[in-house]
Amino acid sequence: MTDQLRQLLESCIENGTETDLQVLNILLQGVQKRSERNSDSYVGELLHMERKIDNHTCEIVIPINPAIHNNLNIVHGGITATVLDTAMGSLANYILPEGFGAVTNQLNIHYIAPGIGDQLRCCAEIIHQGTKTVVISGEAFRSDGKKIAHATGTFFIIPK
Template structure:
């Protein structure tokens, strides 16, 4: 496996453009963070998520890199959705008692402005916490402060056992 990976990387390094090499470095940096900083998931490491919890809120910020862009050269809507869902799901799980977890049941996103700039910041807030579900809202912002998207999500509360 290691030899195949080395050969793959060498081929990419030899044949890749500067943009390709920059993207490879970005991805490998994310994998390094997953491995060395014990990130919980690969997507957490790859997107280089910085997470902060405050009273009833969770905020996740990621750097915007060209690898995250669509063919219009703006952040792909799926990336925005992933970070919003992660912020809302992280908040749901943060406030549940030990032995329980929350999984996304429904996610609704309204895209408002294109994702451009240096960072994407998503902030989630609890709207309702019941015994079986939670409703959470989230907002995504560009580094210039402009709101990019608004989301709501419903999360099932499940037993981990």
Template sequence: MKDKLHLLLDNCIEKGSEVDLSALAHVLEGFQKKIDNKYTQYIDGLLHMERKIDKEKKICEIKVPLNEVWNNSLDIVHGGITATLLDTVMGTAINAVLPEGFGAVTNQLNIHYIAPGIGDSLHCKAEIIHHGSKTVVISGEAFRSDGKKIAHATGTFFIIQK
């Protein structure tokens, strides 16, 4: 496996443009942070997530730096990346308030895209609307670095026993 990775990396470094190499460095830095146990999940490392949780207010916030690697063909953040961030911030908010031995999984996710994801970073925030015994309803918002809202989401999550 190491030989294969060395060949891939050497090929990318040899043939990649400056933009390609910047994107590769961004991804590898995230993997390095996961390997160094600064993140528990690969997705956190890949997106360089900074999380802030307020269990009392039932709010979670995530901030990520933007990089070309997440852009679509229009050179804006791919909607799937925005969806992943919103799903993550909402799920994290819920999981932070659940009792030991329980977790939450997405049942339904609705996203309204409002503006293009551009700038230096995205900031997402989620707040629990209703916390029942089997489901949780939550809302989330994504903002770009200039403060413009780019997406609004609502979700329903199932509470399950781990």
């Protein structure tokens, strides 16, 4: 595997555009951070997520870069959905007692404006906490403060 990976990296470095090399660097930094932190998820590290969480809210910020752009050079809607789902799911899991976890049951997103600028910030807050589900609201903002998406998510509570 090491020789095959080395050849692949060398080919990408030799033949890639400046943007390709920038994206490769961003992705490799994410893999390196996952390894250093011993994270159990690649998604957070590949997107360079920074998270703040308490009993009521969760905020995740990611840098906007070409690795997350769609063909219009704005943040891909799936990336916005992923960060919103992660913020809401992180909050749902944070508030649950030991031995329980939360998984997404339903995710509703309304896209409002394009994701442009330097960073994407997603905030989540609890709407309802029951014994079987948690309902959470989320909003995504670009670096100029404009809201780009509003979401709600329902999360099943399951034993781990």
